[in-house]
Amino acid sequence: MQANTIQNRPIIEVKELSKTYPGRVEALRNVNLSIPRGQLTTLLGPSGCGKTTLLKIIAGLLNKTEGNVFINGQPVNGPGPERAFVFQDFALLPWCTVLRNVAFGLELRGVPGKQRNEIAMKYIDEVGLTGFEKAYPYELSGGMRQRVGLARALAVDAEILLMDEPFASVDEQTRRKFQEDLLNLLKIEKKTVVFVTHSIEEAVYVSDQVALLGPRPGRIMRVINTRLDHAENVEDIRRDQRYLNLVEDLWQILRQYLI
Amino acid sequence: MIIFGRRIPMIFALLIWLLVWEAIGRAELLFLIPPFADVVRAMFKLLATGKFYQAVSVSFIAFSTGMMISISIGIPLGILMGRVRFIDELLGMWVNVFVSAPLTAIVPALMVLTGFGQTTVIVTVILFSVWIITLDTRAGVRNINPSLLEMGRSFGANKLQLYTKVIFKAALPEILAGLRLGLIRGVRGVIVGQLLIAIIGLGELFELYSRSFLMDRFWALVIMIFLFAYMISEAVNHLEKRIEFWASTR
Ligand SMILES: Nc1ncnc2c1ncn2[C@@H]1O[C@H](COP(=O)(O)OP(=O)(O)O)[C@@H](O)[C@H]1O
Ligand SMILES: [Mg+2]
Numbered sequence: 160m161q162a163n164t165i166q167n168r169p170i171i172e173v174k175e176l177s178k179t180y181p182g183r184v185e186a187l188r189n190v191n192l193s194i195p196r197g198q199l200t201t202l203l204g205p206s207g208c209g210k211t212t213l214l215k216i217i218a219g220l221l222n223k224t225e226g227n228v229f230i231n232g233q234p235v236n237g238p239g240p241e242r243a244f245v246f247q248d249f250a251l252l253p254w255c256t257v258l259r260n261v262a263f264g265l266e267l268r269g270v271p272g273k274q275r276n277e278i279a280m281k282y283i284d285e286v287g288l289t290g291f292e293k294a295y296p297y298e299l300s301g302g303m304r305q306r307v308g309l310a311r312a313l314a315v316d317a318e319i320l321l322m323d324e325p326f327a328s329v330d331e332q333t334r335r336k337f338q339e340d341l342l343n344l345l346k347i348e349k350k351t352v353v354f355v356t357h358s359i360e361e362a363v364y365v366s367d368q369v370a371l372l373g374p375r376p377g378r379i380m381r382v383i384n385t386r387l388d389h390a391e392n393v394e395d396i397r398r399d400q401r402y403l404n405l406v407e408d409l410w411q412i413l414r415q416y417l418i
Numbered sequence: 419m420i421i422f423g424r425r426i427p428m429i430f431a432l433l434i435w436l437l438v439w440e441a442i443g444r445a446e447l448l449f450l451i452p453p454f455a456d457v458v459r460a461m462f463k464l465l466a467t468g469k470f471y472q473a474v475s476v477s478f479i480a481f482s483t484g485m486m487i488s489i490s491i492g493i494p495l496g497i498l499m500g501r502v503r504f505i506d507e508l509l510g511m512w513v514n515v516f517v518s519a520p521l522t523a524i525v526p527a528l529m530v531l532t533g534f535g536q537t538t539v540i541v542t543v544i545l546f547s548v549w550i551i552t553l554d555t556r557a558g559v560r561n562i563n564p565s566l567l568e569m570g571r572s573f574g575a576n577k578l579q580l581y582t583k584v585i586f587k588a589a590l591p592e593i594l595a596g597l598r599l600g601l602i603r604g605v606r607g608v609i610v611g612q613l614l615i616a617i618i619g620l621g622e623l624f625e626l627y628s629r630s631f632l633m634d635r636f637w638a639l640v641i642m643i644f645l646f647a648y649m650i651s652e653a654v655n656h657l658e659k660r661i662e663f664w665a666s667t668r
Contacts, residue, residue, distance in 0.1 A: 250569035264573040
C-alpha cells in the first residue's frame with residue numbers, strides 16, 4: 160500500500176512557476192504541472208512560448224523567478240543525478256570519442272575507467288551505434304550525434320530524461336527512425352521522460368500525455384492524454400486511426416490560440 | 419604562386435629573392451647588403467664561435483623564462499576574463515591598450531625598476547607576449563557554446579571539472595593561436611630588451627656587428643633569429659592543425 164502511494168505520486172511537480180528573464184521578458188507565468196512516473200510527457204507549443212525555459216528550470220540549469228519544482232517531493236535547486244538532459248544541439252565534446260562522450264557523466268562522477276567504458280559500450284549498442292565508439296563527433300551525422308547524446312543521458316542511469324527538441328536538428332527520415340527507436344528503447348529502459356517539441360505529430364507519436372503551452376508568457380493550456388498502446392508495433396502507430404484523430408484534435412485546440 | 423598558369427612551389431619565390439639579394443650584394447650597391455653567399459659563410463663562422471653560443475644561451479634563458487611566466491599568467495587571466503564579468507570590465511581596457519601599444523617606448527622606463535640585466539629582458543619578453551595570450555584565451559572562452567557548459571553542469575561537473583574538462587579544452591584552439599602569436603612577440607621582446615637596455619646576449623652581438631659594419635654577420639644573425647621564430651610558430655601551428663576539428667563542432 161505504502162509503495163503504491165509513492166508510485167502513484169507524480170515524480171515531477173511544477174507549482175505556480177514563473178520566470179521573467181532580465182530585461183523583463185516574461186517567459187513563464189504561473190505554470191502548474193504534474194508529471195507522472197514512468198511516462199513520457201511532452202511540452203508542446205509554438206516557438207518562443209517557454210518550453211526550453213520550463214525544461215531547464217526542471218533540470219536545475221536555470222533559476223526560477225517564483226514558484227517551485229519538486230522532484231520526488233524535494234525542491235529543485237540545481238542539477239541532480241536523478242535527471243539527465245538531452246540537448247537540442249547535442250552538446251558533445253568535440254575532442255572526445257563517442258565512447259568518452261557517452262561515458263562523460265560517469266567520468267565526472269569518478270567511476271573508474273574500465274567500468275565506465277563497459278557501461279558506455281552497453282548504451283552505445285542500445286542506441287544503435289555499435290562500431291562507432293572510436294569515432295569523433297565531427298565524423299558523425301546529426302542523427303548519430305543525437306544518439307550519442309541519448310546514450311550519454313542513459314548511461315548515468317537517471318530516473319528522468321529531459322529532452323529538448325532532440326530531433327529538431329535532424330532530417331525528416333532520420334527523425335522518424337529515431338522516434339521509433341526511442342519508443343522501443345523506452346520499453347526496455349523504464350524512464351520518466353519530459354520531451355519538448357513544436358511538432359504536433361511528434362508529440363502524439365511519442366507521448367503518453369501532452370501538455371499544451373500557450374504563446375508567451377507560457378502557461379499550460381491543457382493536458383491531454385495521448386496514450387496509444389505502445390506495446391503494439393511502433394511502426395504501425397502512424398497508420399492508427401486514434402493517432403490520426405489525436406493529431407487533428409490537438410491541431411484544433413492549438414489553432415484557437417493562434418491569431 | 420602561379421606563373422603562366424603553372425603552379426610554382428613557394429620555395430622558388432624564395433630562390434628568386436635570394437638571387438636578387440646576391441646580385442645587389444655583388445654589385446656593391448649598398449654596403450648594408452653584402453652578397454648572400456657571404457652571409458651564409460658568416461653564419462657558419464658564427465656557429466663555430468663560443469661567443470655566439472654564450473649569447474644564444476643567455477637569450478634563450480630570458481626568452482623561455484619570460485614565456486613561461488607569460489603563459490602562466492596569460493591563460494588563467496584570459497579564462498577569468500572570459501568567465502567573470504567584473505574582472506573583464508576591470509582589466510579589459512588595459513589588456514586592449516597594451517596589446518597594441520608601442521611597447522618599445524616603455525622598455526627604457528623599465529630600467530628604473532629592474533636595472534640593466536637579465537631581469538629587464540625577461541620583463542620585456544613578458545610585456546611583449548602576455549597580452550595577446552590573454553586576449554585570445556578570453557576570446558576562446560567567450561566562443562564556447564553555452565550548451566556545452568550546461569551539459570557539464572547537468573551531468574554533475576563541479577567548478578574544477580568544468581574548467582579543466584570543458585572550458586579549457588573548448589577554448590584550446592584560440593589559446594594555441596594566442597600562444598603562437600605570443601611566442602613570436604616574445605622573440606621580438608628578447609631582442610628589443612637586449613638592444614635597448616641590457617646590452618647582453620644576441621642584442622650585444624647585434625650592437626657589435628652593426629657598430630663595426632660587419633653586415634654579413636649582422637644578417638646571418640637576423641636570419642637565424644627569424645628561422646627560430648618561424649620554427650616555433652610552425653610547431654604550434656602543427657598542434658593547431660591537429661585540433662582544428664574541435665573548433666568546427668564546438
Ligand atoms: N536568456 C534569455 N534572456 C532573455 N530572454 C530569453 C532568454 N532565453 C529565452 N528568452 C525568451 O523567453 C521566451 C521563451 O524562450 P524559450 O524557452 O527558449 O522558448 P521555446 O523553447 O518554447 O522556443 C522567448 O521569447 C525568448 O526570446
Ligand atoms: Mg526551445
